Amino acid sequence: xxxxxxxxxxxxxxxxxxGYTGYLSFGHAAFYGTGAYAVILIANGKVPLLPAGxxxxxxxxxxxxxxxxxxVAIGLVSFRLSGVYFAMITLGFAQVLYVFVRGWDYVAxxxxxxxxxxxxxxxxxxxxxxxxxxxxLAIGTFSGDTVTLLGHELGTYTVxxxxxxxxxxxxxxxxxxxxxxxxxxxxxxxxxxEERARAIGYDTFRYxxxxxxxxGFFGGVAGALYAGFARSVTPESTFYFLxxxxxxxxxxxxxxxTLAGPxxxxxxxxxxxxxxxxxxxxxxxxxxxRETLPEGVLSAELLGGLxxxxxxxxxxxxxxxxxxxxxxxLFVLYVPSGLVGTLRSYLGGPVxxxxxxxxxxxx
Amino acid sequence: xxxxxxxxxxxxxxxxxxxxxxGLAKSAIYVMIASGLTLIFGxxxxxxxxxxxxxxxxxxxxxxxMVTLVGSATGAWTRLALFFVALVAVFAALALLGGVMEVxxxxxxxxxxxxxxxxxxxxxxxxxEEIVRIVVLxxxxxxxxEWRAALGTRxxxxxxxxxxxxxxxxxxxxxxxxxxxxxxxxIWAFLTRTRYGLxxxxxxxxxxxxxxxxxxxxxxxxxxxxxxxxxxxxxxxxLMWDPVWGANVPLAAETLLPAFVVVIIxxxxxxxxxxxxxxxxxxxDATTTWxxxxxxxxxxxxxxxxxxxxxxxxxxxKPQGLFGVEEVxxx
Numbered sequence: 001x002x003x004x005x006x007x008x009x010x011x012x013x014x015x016x017x018x019g020y021t022g023y024l025s026f027g028h029a030a031f032y033g034t035g036a037y038a039v040i041l042i043a044n045g046k047v048p049l050l051p052a053g054x055x056x057x058x059x060x061x062x063x064x065x066x067x068x069x070x071x072v073a074i075g076l077v078s079f080r081l082s083g084v085y086f087a088m089i090t091l092g093f094a095q096v097l098y099v100f101v102r103g104w105d106y107v108a109x110x111x112x113x114x115x116x117x118x119x120x121x122x123x124x125x126x127x128x129x130x131x132x133x134x135x136x137l138a139i140g141t142f143s144g145d146t147v148t149l150l151g152h153e154l155g156t157y158t159v160x161x162x163x164x165x166x167x168x169x170x171x172x173x174x175x176x177x178x179x180x181x182x183x184x185x186x187x188x189x190x191x192x193x194e195e196r197a198r199a200i201g202y203d204t205f206r207y208x209x210x211x212x213x214x215x216g217f218f219g220g221v222a223g224a225l226y227a228g229f230a231r232s233v234t235p236e237s238t239f240y241f242l243x244x245x246x247x248x249x250x251x252x253x254x255x256x257x258t259l260a261g262p263x264x265x266x267x268x269x270x271x272x273x274x275x276x277x278x279x280x281x282x283x284x285x286x287x288x289x290r291e292t293l294p295e296g297v298l299s300a301e302l303l304g305g306l307x308x309x310x311x312x313x314x315x316x317x318x319x320x321x322x323x324x325x326x327x328x329x330l331f332v333l334y335v336p337s338g339l340v341g342t343l344r345s346y347l348g349g350p351v352x353x354x355x356x357x358x359x360x361x362x363x
Numbered sequence: 364x365x366x367x368x369x370x371x372x373x374x375x376x377x378x379x380x381x382x383x384x385x386g387l388a389k390s391a392i393y394v395m396i397a398s399g400l401t402l403i404f405g406x407x408x409x410x411x412x413x414x415x416x417x418x419x420x421x422x423x424x425x426x427x428x429m430v431t432l433v434g435s436a437t438g439a440w441t442r443l444a445l446f447f448v449a450l451v452a453v454f455a456a457l458a459l460l461g462g463v464m465e466v467x468x469x470x471x472x473x474x475x476x477x478x479x480x481x482x483x484x485x486x487x488x489x490x491x492e493e494i495v496r497i498v499v500l501x502x503x504x505x506x507x508x509e510w511r512a513a514l515g516t517r518x519x520x521x522x523x524x525x526x527x528x529x530x531x532x533x534x535x536x537x538x539x540x541x542x543x544x545x546x547x548x549x550i551w552a553f554l555t556r557t558r559y560g561l562x563x564x565x566x567x568x569x570x571x572x573x574x575x576x577x578x579x580x581x582x583x584x585x586x587x588x589x590x591x592x593x594x595x596x597x598x599x600x601x602l603m604w605d606p607v608w609g610a611n612v613p614l615a616a617e618t619l620l621p622a623f624v625v626v627i628i629x630x631x632x633x634x635x636x637x638x639x640x641x642x643x644x645x646x647x648d649a650t651t652t653w654x655x656x657x658x659x660x661x662x663x664x665x666x667x668x669x670x671x672x673x674x675x676x677x678x679x680x681k682p683q684g685l686f687g688v689e690e691v692x693x694x
Contacts, residue, residue: 076603092674325489
């Protein structure tokens with residue numbers, strides 16, 4: 001479930017630019033990848049001026065700033081275009097980086113498989129304020145800290161969950177603040193009618209570029225968290241355009257243009273995948289059906305030697321992408337404002353404000 | 364080989380001519396992959412993300428036809444004829460699928476912002492790809508040997524090298540060039556010489572006016588989508604015979620991205636531009652591949668990255684593409 005947090009942060013950063021200004025940033029994976037690769041390269045001592053022992057929060061910030069700078073470079077060129085052309089040029093930039101990173105043997109001995117944190121950094125990455133030991137907790141799949149809190153033993157995974165969640169939460173509130181500031185209002189104005197926004201006197205180019213850079217920055221934070229937790233990254237899971245596609249999925253299902261939506265969207269997506277995977281930790285549908293359906297049903301023949309068991313095996317085993325895709329298509333067709341957006345219009349305002357009133361009546 | 368010597372050899376007449384032929388063969392492939400995309404975008408303004416998946420399905424279907432019929436095929440000419448049977452069958456099947464997709468799904472979205480059509484077709488690729496993956500796994504097709512067999516149905520005269528004057532040319536390259544040229548001529552003739560082509564051109568010029576003049580634009584949309592999907596499938600049939608591509612699931616993404624690059628370089632929605640874009644990309648691909656194979660260039664990613672660098676460069680210098688007009692279809 002840690003994956004939900006860092007990836008939802010990435011999906012939020014994608015929604016921040018695409019959902020709020022209406023510019024579909026199809027190459028957003030470039031920022032995620034930059035953040036992820038920067039963290040691992042710093043940990044391996046491969047970045048000049050930053051030794052292998054650089055605190056994680058410093059390398060996270062450096063990674064995010066690098067992603068932000070990349071966003072300046074891409075944005076300066078791309079925001080001369082709009083619509084489909086904007087989506088394509090950002091996709092083009094991301095693919096150039098993807099192909100480049102996949103072939104650059106400086107990052108890893110086998111760049112196609114991507115780099116991993118090497119022996120220079122055996123312990124987990126510490127999240128907290130650098131050089132203040134009391135506040136630091138390490139994250140990492142197996143190398144994080146364990147904490148005893150009020151008699152409860154929290155494992156490495158749980159600690160990682162909360163620490164990654166903390167950074168994601170802070171980033172969420174930061175973006176939330178920006179969206180509700182005058183700056184965010186201009187972003188929405190650009191989405192609704194860019195010509196009019198320009199006519200009132202806003203320099204829309206600068207606003208778009210600013211939003212893109214902020215979005216790239218938080219995309220970089222998400223990538224850095226991913227790298228810090230997973231300790232190894234691949235070009236496919238970071239720079240590839242389908243990574244952006246996953247963020248798009250999360251945004252649409254959760255609600256395009258609602259900052260919190262991508263979190264729920266990705267949670268939904270992740271749950272379906274977990275539920276349908278063969279080895280789902282929560283049991284999963286396939287083992288459940290295998291155990292509960294009677295033998296007669298399982299061995300019944302459908303057609304041409306295809307038994308029911310064979311059919312559910314073939315249709316369910318690890319093919320969550322099919323069902324996620326169908327859900328996605330249904331959402332695009334029938335629930336265009338997504339989970340959070342629909343709930344919001346049903347309640348007539350932000351969910352957190354309106355839900356108590358709806359449940360317990362106006363006070 | 365060093366750089367200077369490489370340049371001297373590259374500019375020699377023999378090498379240059381063979382690179383040009385290879386480039387044209389690649390261009391032919393690109394034009395077949397991309398022309399369906401451009402037809403659909405030109406008229407309907409829908410950027411079809413499912414296009415690559417359609418090509419991939421086409422490759423599998425053509426492979427299936429070839430594998431099932433290969434037992435009855437002996438001579439090279441019979442096999443060639445069977446390929447065209449497969450081509451027609453795949454075209455028909457994919458056109459039907461495309462028509463169903465348009466009527467069932469995309470039609471509901473015309474009055475929404477264009478972003479939703481992109482999103483819908485993006486979702487469709489996920490679904491289509493996964494269905495193919497399930498079918499392939501279920502029938503145990505994916506030990507690739509089965510599809511190597513489909514590749515093996517290629518007659519010897521296409522695999523062999525033919526001498527063309529002083530030049531030695533792969534038979535497959537000539538075949539691809541011929542098929543690509545036939546596709547271009549066919550679509551061009553359809554657009555400019557038939558009544559339906561007239562409707563399509565009228566619809567892409569001004570859909571409302573065409574509607575007022577009594578053209579059923581909705582039906583034209585369906586026909587164009589079916590046609591585009593059919594051409595994508597036909598491209599898949601061609602790829603199935605090309606050892607560089609073959610039939611596999613990742614083919615969807617591998618063909619989608621170059622197709623985007625080609626239509627954007629040429630100018631979204633213009634057929635003429637797509638042909639020009641395909642030639643540019645094909646030539647660049649052949650040239651960089653030659654450099655990578657023959658000169659001591661250690662950048663294994665050179666051909667791949669060049670294609671995207673051309674895309675980015677084009678969008679910076681002339682966003683509307685070689686033959687495009689600004690903001691086609693209001694996007």
